[in-house]
Amino acid sequence: MKSFGFQKIVDRQIDLDKADLSLVQALARELTGWQRCIGCGSCSATCTAAGMGSFNPRKVQMLVRMGQWDQVAQEAVHCQLCGKCRLVCPRDVDTRQLMLEFKKLQTISRP
Amino acid sequence: MTFDPFVLPFSIGLLYLMVVVAERFRHWFVGLPPKVKRTIGKRVISSHTLAAIWEIIREGLFHRNLWRRNPLLGYMHMSFALGWFLLIVLGNIESRFYSQLHVNPPYYPIFLKFFVHDSHVLPFELSTIPGFFRFTMDFLLLYVLSGLMLAWIKRTRSRWFGMISTTRHNAADRVALTALWLIFPLRLLAESFTAGCFGGGGFLTNTLGAALASFLPEEHLYYPLWWAYSFALGVFFMLLPYSRYMHILAEMGCIMLKHWGGSEVLTTQSYYECSMQACSRCGVCLDQCQVALAGNPGVSPVSFIRELRAGRIPKEIAEGCLMCRRCQDVCPVGIGLINLRQWAREQLNGRIPVVAAPRYSPVEMKAIPDVVWFAGCMSHLSPGLIRSVQLLFKQAGVKYYWLDADGSICCGRPAQLTGRTAEAEALIEVNRQAILDSGAKLLVTNCPICYRVFCDHYDLPIEVMHHSSYFLRLIDQGQLQVSRGLKAFNLHIPCELDRTSVDADRMKLLASQLVENSEVISQSEWCCGGSLGRLSGQDEVTRKISTDAAFNTAQSNLPVVTGCPLCKKTLQRYTKVPVSDIAEQIYLLSAAEKVN
Numbered sequence: 001m002k003s004f005g006f007q008k009i010v011d012r013q014i015d016l017d018k019a020d021l022s023l024v025q026a027l028a029r030e031l032t033g034w035q036r037c038i039g040c041g042s043c044s045a046t047c048t049a050a051g052m053g054s055f056n057p058r059k060v061q062m063l064v065r066m067g068q069w070d071q072v073a074q075e076a077v078h079c080q081l082c083g084k085c086r087l088v089c090p091r092d093v094d095t096r097q098l099m100l101e102f103k104k105l106q107t108i109s110r111p
Numbered sequence: 112m113t114f115d116p117f118v119l120p121f122s123i124g125l126l127y128l129m130v131v132v133a134e135r136f137r138h139w140f141v142g143l144p145p146k147v148k149r150t151i152g153k154r155v156i157s158s159h160t161l162a163a164i165w166e167i168i169r170e171g172l173f174h175r176n177l178w179r180r181n182p183l184l185g186y187m188h189m190s191f192a193l194g195w196f197l198l199i200v201l202g203n204i205e206s207r208f209y210s211q212l213h214v215n216p217p218y219y220p221i222f223l224k225f226f227v228h229d230s231h232v233l234p235f236e237l238s239t240i241p242g243f244f245r246f247t248m249d250f251l252l253l254y255v256l257s258g259l260m261l262a263w264i265k266r267t268r269s270r271w272f273g274m275i276s277t278t279r280h281n282a283a284d285r286v287a288l289t290a291l292w293l294i295f296p297l298r299l300l301a302e303s304f305t306a307g308c309f310g311g312g313g314f315l316t317n318t319l320g321a322a323l324a325s326f327l328p329e330e331h332l333y334y335p336l337w338w339a340y341s342f343a344l345g346v347f348f349m350l351l352p353y354s355r356y357m358h359i360l361a362e363m364g365c366i367m368l369k370h371w372g373g374s375e376v377l378t379t380q381s382y383y384e385c386s387m388q389a390c391s392r393c394g395v396c397l398d399q400c401q402v403a404l405a406g407n408p409g410v411s412p413v414s415f416i417r418e419l420r421a422g423r424i425p426k427e428i429a430e431g432c433l434m435c436r437r438c439q440d441v442c443p444v445g446i447g448l449i450n451l452r453q454w455a456r457e458q459l460n461g462r463i464p465v466v467a468a469p470r471y472s473p474v475e476m477k478a479i480p481d482v483v484w485f486a487g488c489m490s491h492l493s494p495g496l497i498r499s500v501q502l503l504f505k506q507a508g509v510k511y512y513w514l515d516a517d518g519s520i521c522c523g524r525p526a527q528l529t530g531r532t533a534e535a536e537a538l539i540e541v542n543r544q545a546i547l548d549s550g551a552k553l554l555v556t557n558c559p560i561c562y563r564v565f566c567d568h569y570d571l572p573i574e575v576m577h578h579s580s581y582f583l584r585l586i587d588q589g590q591l592q593v594s595r596g597l598k599a600f601n602l603h604i605p606c607e608l609d610r611t612s613v614d615a616d617r618m619k620l621l622a623s624q625l626v627e628n629s630e631v632i633s634q635s636e637w638c639c640g641g642s643l644g645r646l647s648g649q650d651e652v653t654r655k656i657s658t659d660a661a662f663n664t665a666q667s668n669l670p671v672v673t674g675c676p677l678c679k680k681t682l683q684r685y686t687k688v689p690v691s692d693i694a695e696q697i698y699l700l701s702a703a704e705k706v707n
Binding site: 048049 | 460488489491492517518519520521525526529531534538641643646647650677680681
């Protein structure tokens with residue numbers, strides 16, 4: 001089937017009623033600049049780690065917003081903390097700080 | 112028998128101090144890694160010890176660094192340190208004339224004037240040995256008291272001492288400070304009143320005692336004053352290990368460790384603990400800290416060390432720092448403030464075992480190049496810089512291999528600054544291998560951030576250069592011809608190049624070769640505020656730091672030339688004057704030379 005250009009799409013629905021968003025709210029209170037993010041993707045466009053693989057900072061922060069902790073843990077480790085994303089952010093969000101905090105989520109008990 | 116109950120507070124305090132301090136030093140020594148201990152063992156009997164003693168005399172007693180900063184500040188600190196030290200030493204020698212014992216109890220020289228009333232010696236008599244001592248001891252007391260007066264003035268008039276802001280103290284510091292400030296006036300009064308009652312004393316105590324005897328009942332007052340003097344000393348000694356005055360002893364320990372242990376000792380837990388005690392809270396760093404100047408003095412090194420001493424590592428203080436090194440450059444004690452902050456960050460953020468394996472695909476090479484060039488992440492955001500460097504390499508006929516032409520992994524320095532050392536190590540290992548595989552004998556980078564980590568942590572067997580140093584070399588060797596065509600400009604020295612290093616000097620030299628008259632360059636050593644060292648903090652403070660930096664860098668509205676792509680991008684946001692990299696300027700000048 002693949003040779004015809006078709007493939008099965010994995011179901012990507014998320015039940016937000018089941019996701020625990022309490023941690024997201026706590027993070028948002030601490031990372032005040034995060035609220036300014038408009039999801040433009042400038043961070044992903046310049047990302048050093050993205051050039052080497054499938055890492056995508058914009059996707060990671062969306063996953064956090066949706067409480068998808070398992071995926072966040074798998075993704076955030078790839079960030080190299082170089083800070084290019086912070087420099088290009090049009091909304092002046094400290095994206096590097098966000099990613100550092102997401103990395104640290106691995107060690108605290110997640111919902 | 113020379114004993115009186117009033118010596119007890121002093122003696123108990125001194126004994127307590129000695130036990131506590133000996134235990135602390137023992138703890139620091141035991142905590143050293145075995146390798147450092149062996150180095151220390153080898154160096155105890157060597158010229159290193161002499162060098163350490165010389166430094167202790169120079170900095171601990173004379174406070175040379177503080178004199179350089181501000182003579183009044185230097186005098187104040189020196190009067191306490193040198194004055195008190197000489198009082199103790201000369202007091203001990205003086206007491207030998209009056210004692211038949213081989214070993215005196217420690218309190219005997221301190222309270223000598225209570226036990227011995229030698230009224231045969233005239234106050235101004237200098238020709239006899241006891242008379243000389245009597246005069247000198249009074250003179251030294253006056254010297255310490257003059258410093259005390261300055262310290263008192265400094266609390267309200269810190270600007271006279273070259274400082275805009277001064278430090279605030281905690282409870283133990285305040286009580287110890289009060290005790291210290293009382294010690295010398297009480298000594299003066301106790302000795303004067305005794306001299307007034309029994310005769311003796313030097314030019315100061317004798318005169319004052321005689322004057323006060325006319326209207327004060329000195330025979331009732333002198334004994335309580337000796338009690339008060341002894342009590343003040345006892346309280347000061349008891350509190351010394353828990354207050355900032357621990358720096359008197361810890362600074363000596365730090366200097367000894369530094370000279371004996373070499374560079375390895377500087378990143379050990381023991382040295383961190385010792386050096387955080389060695390901070391005298393003089394507050395010199397406060398005026399250098401750009402975060403403090405922007406309205407957040409809590410982040411300054413002196414506040415940070417106060418928290419560390421209390422056993423706390425507050426996140427906002429450890430992470431709010433720019434890591435710009437301006438404080439470390441001026442610290443009179445020479446504390447490794449950047450290492451200390453780095454250590455705190457490792458405690459906060461470093462305890463994560465998960466490490467991502469970076470992926471890297473080096474390009475195939477045809478021949479071994481002269482230079483392996485690592486532009487760095489930030490340079491990729493500055494295409495003008497990349498283009499200039501490429502064209503300059505071409506002009507100079509340098510065979511280069513561009514390691515991160517297709518983008519690369521990060522050098523590891525940013526991860527290191529966050530305290531995630533294990534992650535940084537993984538990146539360093541991959542990059543290091545790629546650099547070695549290139550076979551070149553020279554690594555050139557455009558980014559001072561990368562340069563710092565290449566120099567300090569890569570342990571490369573080849574030479575590493577920042578592009579400013581490399582182009583200076585090419586110009587000196589005649590491979591690049593550059594006209595002196597630049598007009599007046601502001602030269603900005605990036606923090607990560609280390610202002611005190613030879614690299615910064617080379618950059619200044621290069622800048623001076625681009626203009627007709629080097630006097631037209633004004634230098635700026637302000638951190639741009641975009642530093643990757645600042646991990647968190649209020650946005651308005653960050654903006655204020657950058658605004659201040661841009662204002663102080665772009666003086667007289669002249670263009671700014673820097674050597675760091677991150678500084679360039681950050682300063683561009685906050686100033687209207689053109690900001691460019693030094694490589695871009697060299698390219699423009701060399702192209703002009705070619706046309707001519």
